[in-house]
Amino acid sequence: MSIASNLRDIKGSLPEGATLVAVTKYSEQEEIMEAYEAGHRVFGENKVQDLTAKYGAMPKDIEWQFLGHLQRNKVKYIAPFVSLIQACDSERLLAEINKQGAKVNRQIPCLLQVRIAQEESKFGLLPSDLKAMVESGSFANWPFVKVEGVMAMATNTSDNEQVAHEFAIAKEVFDWLKEHSTGANFEVRTLSMGMTQDYKIALSQGANMIRIGSAIFKS
Ligand SMILES: *Cc1c(COP(=O)(O)O)cnc(C)c1O
Secondary structure (H helix, E strand, O other), X not given: OOHHXXXXXXXXXXXXXXXXXXXXXXXXXXXXXXXXXXXXXXXXXXXXXHHHHHHHHOOOOOEEEEOOOOOHHHHHHHOOOOOEEEEEOOHHHHHHHHHHHHHOOOOEEEEEEEOOOOOOOOOOEOHHHHHHHHHHXXXXXXXXXXXXXXXXXXXXXXXXXXXXXXXXXXXXXXXXXXHHOOOOOEEEEEEEEOOOOOHXXXXXXXXXXXXXXXXXXXX
């Protein structure tokens, strides 16, 4: 299989309006260019250094997203160009994104990561904390943050029912956020969930953005 045909197959399984983020963390520029030449434009990385290097080296009409846990002291390196910060998981990180957004005069698109997995190691806001944060009005302090939705990662397990149950919790939080968020900080439209091993389950639970690495670049 080629990168182009992998992309075509996965895009073919998406509902109308859903976005495929091609995750490039295992990929060299040559492979990313193959995806680019096949027409793909939305890519994601989970290391700041790799993201800035690839952004610098590659065509400028690519939308580069940041995917995983983001350290606050590194926000400044990506603030000028990042198209979406996918995993905002604390008030302190949001405050830093706001600060760096102000410096470059950009309202930075963000997703709030909600913790759905039972695994201890996963980052993210508990649904109740996320709701409390929105209801408290904290976001008014962060005019350079634009919340576009919710991101979630399920437990890494072969128990499909458990994965579906976890994704359903994220969908509930997404629906809640759409209904309860107001003001210039919010334009809620994206529910990002699903990776190579579980994206079909994620789509069945309402995801409209999936993040795929291995199934594009390593199969
Ligand atoms: C690596 C990664 C992905 C993609 O994983 P694959 O299993 O290779 O599809 C998606 N989301 C995040 C946050 C990642 O770190």
